[in-house]
Amino acid sequence: MKKTLVILITTFAVLSVAVEAQSTSAPHGGNPPLVSGRSVITTKYGIVAATQPMAAMSGIQILERGGNAIDAAIATNAVLGLMEPANNGIGGDLFAIVYEAKTGKLYGLNASGWAPKAETLELLAAKGITKMPPSSVWTATVPGAVAGWVAMKERFGTKSFSELLAPAIYYAENGVPINEVTAEDWRKFEKALAEHPYPKATFLVNGERAPGFGEIWKNPDLAKSLRRIAENGHDGFYKGATALAIVETVKEFGGVMALDDLADFRPEWVEPISTTYRGWVVYEIPPNTQGIAALMMLNLMEQFPMHEYGFHSSKSLHTMIEAKKLAYADVLKYVGDPNFSKIPVQQLLSKERAAKRAKLIGPRANCSVQADAVAGLSDAGGSDTIYMTTIDKEGNIVSLIQSNYSAFGSRIVPKGTGFVLQNRGALFTLEPNQPNSLAGHKRPLHTIIPAFMKKGDAKIGFGIMGxxxxxxxxxxxxxxxxxxxxxxxxxxxxxxxxxxxFTGCDVFVEESVPESVRNELLSLGHQLSVYPRRGMGPFGLGQAVMDSNTGAHYGASDPRADGEAIPQPGPVFDQMSIPAEK
Structure with a gap:
């Protein structure tokens, strides 16, 4: 029996590449937790993991043509905007963490757009608007995604935009089948898309319905917008015909976005923020994002013996839930655009502060954690986003997230462009003197965050949207x-x-958490709503890639969606000598 147990534990240690890649393996208490499903994929070369296999394959094609992880990320993201337009596109924002293998350095990219210069608290107050509407012209901030592509390409890329955007342009003109989960999600917004002629003509088949599962989808207007970017880069979007269409359509809806708001926008390269968690270093993008909340949660969780509590135990889940409440309360209170107010990042990430805050986590659910209720922020609920990640044969990694915020964003389609403007401005508050108060050329607090973690030779690019x-x-x-x-x-x-x-004791939980554990959480005062494993719940969709300096790269994709992690094959035919037929 002892020999059998040793063999089982040893076998599991081999499978757990994320642990084996380190010099010291994480401990296992008794039998290892069983999470059955897909296998990790592995290759000597590159990997692209995304929510649409055809988009991921487009990134692989770029890698096969000699491109790197950055090139592959741009190409993949462009195709995702075509195939998953509810969640992302060139009318949205983008963040990325780039790991450069040759230097071992991490670079953060904040390509989140700002509010129009003329859009102010005073203007909206004069119009009788006291709370940011969830989806309207006032929520349409300048799109940052294309500027993010330009910044990534200029700093790290090796390919031209004409090559990187070729797959998206091809599929937009010639069509691509829509996948199962995407089709189901799209169908929910048929009524909303039909309310105005521009989104109706762009996103509904014959102006009547969403494309079904397996139906060939085309977007020739998007192809034209992408061609302008392929030809002119930044100016192909932020100036010229596309910019003019954005401004004129926004004015049709009563908005105040101007050509200068688009032309003057530039993304920012930023230093990722980090914390340590039991020997690993975990990185997030700094404010204006919620990334700091993940790090604060980890600092709080580190004060508790999570391994001893066990995976999916009531103690471990209770600790996570209560840590979340404390961390998010701090986000609401302190986080906004650092160009407009000072954000106490180092103080919030202090281990000493975490030790004190952790004492607030008691044995029962706390239904009244002090999270300041900020109108238009704490009750905002957009979650329509894509996350994707790439690694190339050299070990460069891109962890990238891109979003419209809510499904189909503001629902405003600039005439003839094939994309929707995001509604990220819904996250501004109209209460004055807050870190996240609306102001011209200010960026709102952002929900979307890419992530990265490392220990020793192990490096993981990961993210989970939602x-x-x-x-x-x-x-x-x-x-x-x-x-x-x-x-x-x-x-x-x-x-x-x-x-x-940000208030109360309600929690969503997937049914894969054992019923006995759910009952224990109920007894602690948590109020649970249970969702099936693939039931379009609010748990997000993730991807991950990993390098451990063993000569192999690893990839993973969340089965809750249509996605896949696709490995790059070796250059088999480049080296093959095929004799001529006699």
Whole structure:
């Protein structure tokens, strides 16, 4: 029996590449947790993991043509905008963390757009608007995604835009089948898209319905917008015909976006913020994002013996839920655009502060954590986003997230462009003197966050989308890898809990959390809503890639959606000598 147990534990340690890649393996208590599902994929070359296999394959094609992880990320993101327009596109924002293998350095990119210069608290007050509407012209901020592509390409890319955007242009003109989960999600917004002629003509088949599963989808207007970017880069979007269409359409809806708001926008390269978690270093994008909440959660969780509590135990889940409440309360109170107010990042990430805050986590659910209720922020609920990640044969990694915020964003389609403007401005508050108060050329607090973690030779690019779910999902992913020894695939598939608001004791939980544990959480005062594993719940969709300097790269994709992690094959035919037929 002892020999059998040793063999089982040894076998699991081999499978757990995220742990084996380190010099010291994470401990396992008794039998290892079983999260069944897909296998981790592996290759000597590159990997692209995304929510649409055809988009991921487009990135692989770029890698096969000699491009790097940055090139592949841009190409993949462009195709995702065509195939998943509810969640992302060139009318949205983008953030990325880039790992440069040759230097070992990390670079953060904040390509989140600002509010129009003329859009102010005073202007909206004069119009009788006291709270940011969830989806309207006033929520349409300048799109940052294309500027993000330009910044990534100029600093790290090797290919031209004409090559990087070729797959998206081809599929937009010639058509691509729509996948199962995407089709189901799209169908929910038929009525909303039909309310105005521009989105109706752009996103509904014959102006009547969403494309079905397997139906060939084309978007020739988007192809034209992408061609302008391919020809003129930044100016192909932020100046010229596309910019003019954006401004004129916004004015049709009564908005105040001007040509200068677009032409003057530039993204920012930023230093990722980080914390340590039981020997690993975990990185997020700094404010104006919620990334700091994931790091604060980990600092709080580190005060508790999560491994001893066990995976999916009531103690471990209770600790995560309560840590989430405390961390998100701090986000609401302190986080906004650092160009407009000082954000106490180092103080919030202090281990000493975490030790004090952790004492607030008691044995029962706290239904009254002091989270300041900020109108238009704490009750905002957009969660429509894509996350994708790439690695190339040299080990460069891109962790990238891109979003419209809510499904189809503001629902405003600039005439003839084939894309929708995001509604990210819905996250501004109209209360004055707050870190996240609306102001001209200010960026709102952002929910979307890419992530990265490393220990020794192990480096993991990962992310899980889903509005306010993201930071808490990141913390759960890290715990699954570090505390419970899971592979990156198991950590993505593991059942999650999430709390999307900032008050009360309500929590969403996946049914893969054992019923006995759910009953124990109920007895602690948590109020649970249970979702099936693939039931379009609020738990987000994730991807991950990993390098451990063993000569192999690893990839994983969340089975909750249509996605896949696709490995790059070797250059078989480049080296093959085929004799001529006699």
């Amino acid at each position: 509005g306010w779910n993201q930071a808490q999902a990141h913390a759960q992913f890290v715990a699954d890898v570090v505390d419970y020894g899971m592979t990156i695939q198991q950590a993505l598939e593991a059942g999650r809990i999430t709390k999307l608001n």
